[in-house]
Amino acid sequence: MPTLTRPRLRRIVEKIGGAVVVLFGAATAAFAAQAALPGDRATVILNIRAGQAIERTPAELAQINQQYGLQNPLVVQYLDYIRGLLVGDLGISYQQFKPVSEVILQQIGPTVALTLTAIALSWLIMIAWVTLTAGRTGRLAGAGAVVDTTAAGLPHYWLGIILLLVFSLGLGWFPVISGPSAIGIVLPALTLAIPLAGFMGQATRTEFERSLEQPFVISARMRGMGDTGVRLRHVLRHSVLPAITLSGWALGATISGAVVVETVFSRPGIGKVLVGAVNSQDLPVVTGIVILIAALYVVANLLVDVAYTLVDPRLKSA
Amino acid sequence: MSRTRSTTTALITLGVVSALSLSACASAAPASTATRVDGGTIVYGHQQEPACVFGGWIEQAYLSSQVLDGLVSLDENHQVVPWLADSWSVSDDQLTWTFTLKDGVTFTDGTPLTAAVVAYNFDYWLAGGNSTASVWLAGYYASAQAVDDRTLTVNLSAPYPRLADNLTQGYFGIQSQQALETRTDEENCEAPIGSGAFVVDHWNRGEEIVLVRNEDYTSPPANAKHTGVAYVDQIDWKFVADPTTRAASLSAGETDVIYDVPAVAWKTLESAGFQLEKYITPGRPQQLTFNTSSGPFVDEKVRQAFAYSLDRESLVETIGQGVIPYEGNGGVSQATPGYSQAAADLYNLDTDTADSLLDAAGWTGRDADGYRTKGGETLDVVLPYGAGSIVNADGASILQGLQEQAKATGFKVELIPVPQSALFAGEYSQPDEKDISVGYWTAVTSGILAINWRQGTPEAPNYNNASFTNYPELESIILEANSTLDTDAQNALYEKAQEYIAEHALAIGVYDRLSTLAVSPTLKDVWQENAQGGPIFYDAYFVE
Numbered sequence: 001m002p003t004l005t006r007p008r009l010r011r012i013v014e015k016i017g018g019a020v021v022v023l024f025g026a027a028t029a030a031f032a033a034q035a036a037l038p039g040d041r042a043t044v045i046l047n048i049r050a051g052q053a054i055e056r057t058p059a060e061l062a063q064i065n066q067q068y069g070l071q072n073p074l075v076v077q078y079l080d081y082i083r084g085l086l087v088g089d090l091g092i093s094y095q096q097f098k099p100v101s102e103v104i105l106q107q108i109g110p111t112v113a114l115t116l117t118a119i120a121l122s123w124l125i126m127i128a129w130v131t132l133t134a135g136r137t138g139r140l141a142g143a144g145a146v147v148d149t150t151a152a153g154l155p156h157y158w159l160g161i162i163l164l165l166v167f168s169l170g171l172g173w174f175p176v177i178s179g180p181s182a183i184g185i186v187l188p189a190l191t192l193a194i195p196l197a198g199f200m201g202q203a204t205r206t207e208f209e210r211s212l213e214q215p216f217v218i219s220a221r222m223r224g225m226g227d228t229g230v231r232l233r234h235v236l237r238h239s240v241l242p243a244i245t246l247s248g249w250a251l252g253a254t255i256s257g258a259v260v261v262e263t264v265f266s267r268p269g270i271g272k273v274l275v276g277a278v279n280s281q282d283l284p285v286v287t288g289i290v291i292l293i294a295a296l297y298v299v300a301n302l303l304v305d306v307a308y309t310l311v312d313p314r315l316k317s318a
Numbered sequence: 319m320s321r322t323r324s325t326t327t328a329l330i331t332l333g334v335v336s337a338l339s340l341s342a343c344a345s346a347a348p349a350s351t352a353t354r355v356d357g358g359t360i361v362y363g364h365q366q367e368p369a370c371v372f373g374g375w376i377e378q379a380y381l382s383s384q385v386l387d388g389l390v391s392l393d394e395n396h397q398v399v400p401w402l403a404d405s406w407s408v409s410d411d412q413l414t415w416t417f418t419l420k421d422g423v424t425f426t427d428g429t430p431l432t433a434a435v436v437a438y439n440f441d442y443w444l445a446g447g448n449s450t451a452s453v454w455l456a457g458y459y460a461s462a463q464a465v466d467d468r469t470l471t472v473n474l475s476a477p478y479p480r481l482a483d484n485l486t487q488g489y490f491g492i493q494s495q496q497a498l499e500t501r502t503d504e505e506n507c508e509a510p511i512g513s514g515a516f517v518v519d520h521w522n523r524g525e526e527i528v529l530v531r532n533e534d535y536t537s538p539p540a541n542a543k544h545t546g547v548a549y550v551d552q553i554d555w556k557f558v559a560d561p562t563t564r565a566a567s568l569s570a571g572e573t574d575v576i577y578d579v580p581a582v583a584w585k586t587l588e589s590a591g592f593q594l595e596k597y598i599t600p601g602r603p604q605q606l607t608f609n610t611s612s613g614p615f616v617d618e619k620v621r622q623a624f625a626y627s628l629d630r631e632s633l634v635e636t637i638g639q640g641v642i643p644y645e646g647n648g649g650v651s652q653a654t655p656g657y658s659q660a661a662a663d664l665y666n667l668d669t670d671t672a673d674s675l676l677d678a679a680g681w682t683g684r685d686a687d688g689y690r691t692k693g694g695e696t697l698d699v700v701l702p703y704g705a706g707s708i709v710n711a712d713g714a715s716i717l718q719g720l721q722e723q724a725k726a727t728g729f730k731v732e733l734i735p736v737p738q739s740a741l742f743a744g745e746y747s748q749p750d751e752k753d754i755s756v757g758y759w760t761a762v763t764s765g766i767l768a769i770n771w772r773q774g775t776p777e778a779p780n781y782n783n784a785s786f787t788n789y790p791e792l793e794s795i796i797l798e799a800n801s802t803l804d805t806d807a808q809n810a811l812y813e814k815a816q817e818y819i820a821e822h823a824l825a826i827g828v829y830d831r832l833s834t835l836a837v838s839p840t841l842k843d844v845w846q847e848n849a850q851g852g853p854i855f856y857d858a859y860f861v862e
Contacts (some may be wrong), residue, residue, distance in 0.1 A: 023399075032690040035741070037740075037743065038740060038743060038745055039670050039740065039743020039744045039745055040743065040744055041743075043742070043743060043744045044739070044742045044743045044744075046449065047743075047744075048369070048375035049369070049370075049373050049374055049375070049449065050373070050375065052374075052449075052450075052782075053704060053707075053708065053741045053744075053747065053757070054744075054781040054782055055706040055744055055747045055748075055779070055781040056744075056746060056781070057778075057779060057781075060446075060449075064444060079642050095369035095370075095503070096369050096370075096437075096507065096508075096523075097370075097502070097503040097507045098506040103813070106523055107523060110524075129622075132385070134675050152518075155639050161562060161857050164562075164566065168566070168570065169566045169569060169570055170572065175554060175570075175572055176563060176566045176567040176570045176572050177363070177507070177558055177563065177573070178523065179525055179526075179556075180522075190807040224799055262524070263559045263560055264558070266523030266525070266556065266558045266559070266563055266567075267524075267525075268523065268525040269524060270520060272524045273524060274522070276367070278739060279707075279737070279738045279739050280369075280738075280739065280742070281739050281742070281743060285322050293538060299672065305455070
């Protein structure tokens with residue numbers, strides 16, 4: 001029963017406290033990193049708007065500094081920024097003239113959809129492949145691990161272009177310019193999912209093969225259970241814990257992979273916005289997205305905790 | 319980064335693309351008796367997404383010209399022709415320009431186009447609304463007033479006979495005064511209000527800007543191919559950053575037009591029946607300007623030696639695969655009125671001359687690597703460049719080739735790729751940080767020379783002068799040219815200025831900046847405007 005016992009309450013409070021610290025740290029680190037970049041922010045704002053790379057006159061700079069409060073000491077800017085965060089104000093984009101929260105809200109949907117689809121696909125691929133090949137003898141056994149390792153090392157850019165050329169241009173099954181459409185998500189998601197499946201496969205395979213030798217497997221077999229049944233119903237459950245942990249990590253990793261994939265497949269998304277914002281030193285947008293990614297990591301870790309308890313009931317009492 | 323890698327991938331997959339694209343569009347070509355169909359949506363694949371629909375970037379000017387009408391337009395013979403202004407005249411002292419506006423033009427917010435609105439636009443640009451428009455007018459513009467609703471006077475502080483030519487650039491699109499005054503910056507950034515052939519419907523950031531036909535359009539430029547409203551209903555201006563994806567999307571029929579055709583895909587698309595358009599941007603080409611205020615290039619002999627140690631033409635031919643044109647002139651490109659061929663031809667590979675010039679300049683020693691030395695110091699020159707922003711992947715390869723060539727005569731060229739953020743933040747903008755500056759600047763006239771070579775003073779510094787040195791003689795030639803009424807006399811002066819730049823080896827040219835388009839055979843009459851090479855979709859129509 002989900003009653004709030006004292007230890008459980010304490011754990012929730014600890015988790016939330018930890019999340020706040022992580023978010024605060026991410027916000028501070030992002031601000032510090034951007035502030036430490038060489039060059040003057042008002043100069044960047046002007047140069048980006050004009051497409052030039054030159055020094056600017058004091059009169060030009062004064063106007064921009066005034067507008068964005070960049071003439072204030074860094075400490076004051078930082079405190080203003082943190083104060084804004086506390087009331088949910090991420091600031092105004094230097095280049096798009098609109099609130100950062102709006103910039104992010106417009107773009108987060110496609111990226112989250114892409115990321116979740118990629119993780120789901122990678123689980124499907126990984127489970128099918130590992131169940132089929134782990135602990136086998138002969139040619140299949142060797143192929144299993146080799147494919148894992150190869151897939152894990154595939155660069156997103158290369159894989160994306162190949163999928164694009166074969167399935168969009170060659171076979172015409174998918175659009176070349178994915179856009180935000182449902183059918184358009186397949187190739188970008190596969191591009192992220194294949195290396196991730198390889199990566200998770202490596203971790204799962206080891207566990208899977210160890211479990212195959214456990215006494216409960218032998219007893220199940222002795223009860224007359226078929227090989228496939230044993231693999232799917234008993235062994236798999238024991239082997240996926242590392243992959244669950246990796247999925248939390250993968251949420252962050254696929255978002256960074258999304259930067260490349262969104263470019264190759266011309267999908268809108270947060271990755272593209274982040275690249276643009278970093279290039280133009282659009283500090284409010286960069287810090288906003290960094291905080292968002294930190295928040296996603298925090299949520300993913302919580303979900304991993306929950307998944308652990310569901311998969312392995314022994315952890316419930318811990 | 320992705321540009322560099324994509325070129326490699328593009329090369330690897332070229333065979334696949336060519337085979338596939340041939341089969342993909344064999345059936346796309348219409349019969350020769352094709353008839354025009356009204357309506358339809360042009361899907362256009364552009365490479366870069368700007369922050370706003372108007373502003374000082376060439377990327378923004380391309381969008382502006384679909385949505386905002388200008389006062390005047392440039393035709394294919396480089397003549398200024400009417401647009402929002404029916405006619406214009408200049409006073410005898412060359413200081414007062416009078417523009418007569420078209421009658422009955424309204425902005426898409428319903429407000430009328432009046433002389434007062436245009437005057438307001440001039441002041442708005444100068445006050446920071448468009449820094450590129452402002453730098454063109456700076457030093458000449460005094461004020462603008464409405465004499466009556468249709469008559470505008472622009473007062474100058476010095477004669478500027480090519481004022482109208484410059485106003486043909488997309489930066490000078492006229493916006494509704496009511497929109498500028500009453501809407502937020504964000505609203506004007508995303509959907510500026512003009513009187514153009516198209517209106518911004520909405521912007522899906524990261525994906526596309528959707529432009530719809532202005533159903534009340536009455537004011538096409540005189541050099542358009544038709545009058546009235548545009549033929550197509552809509553333009554989906556998509557942002558497709560990756561060049562391989564762009565070329566593939568055209569082959570697959572997902573886009574009707576693409577911008578910036580990758581050199582490796584050029585021949586494939588051409589033989590598959592796509593219409594290819596190439597426009598050499600007038601203005602400053604991709605060139606090298608020497609820092610003459612500090613470092614080894616203070617000595618003119620060393621600058622000349624550097625120029626003589628390069629075979630720029632064969633390098634550009636090789637890497638550009640016949641698509642990128644070689645440009646020897648360091649002042650302006652071959653597409654610019656008042657271009658000097660003599661200045662372009664001054665330096666060719668001549669290692670003997672380069673060697674003797676270096677000897678004469680005192681760089682007589684050689685270090686262990688074969689680089690020239692003087693008093694124990696190596697002939698080391700720093701060349702930072704905007705990788706992926708100002709210089710694309712092909713350009714970077716050309717610079718690497720120049721580095722190799724200069725090595726033979728003993729120059730140690732330190733090539734430093736600088737990311738866009740650092741570059742725009744002002745890194746390597748100071749004279750003590752670099753010996754050579756790389757860059758281009760699109761322009762309609764050789765007046766760009768004034769922006770690049772005008773002297774700086776402590777009160778009015780000119781950071782666009784990459785030599786970091788004032789050349790009063792050069793400046794006086796250029797300013798005299800800027801204010802000379804007779805075009806032939808003016809061009810002769812501009813040529814003289816380029817020859818001054820070449821003789822003193824202040825800057826040398828490398829290659830011309832291009833705007834390229836590939837257009838589907840089912841779409842007709844897409845053309846590139848003559849000021850900056852942007853695509854014009856007003857006259858375009860589909861055939862079947």
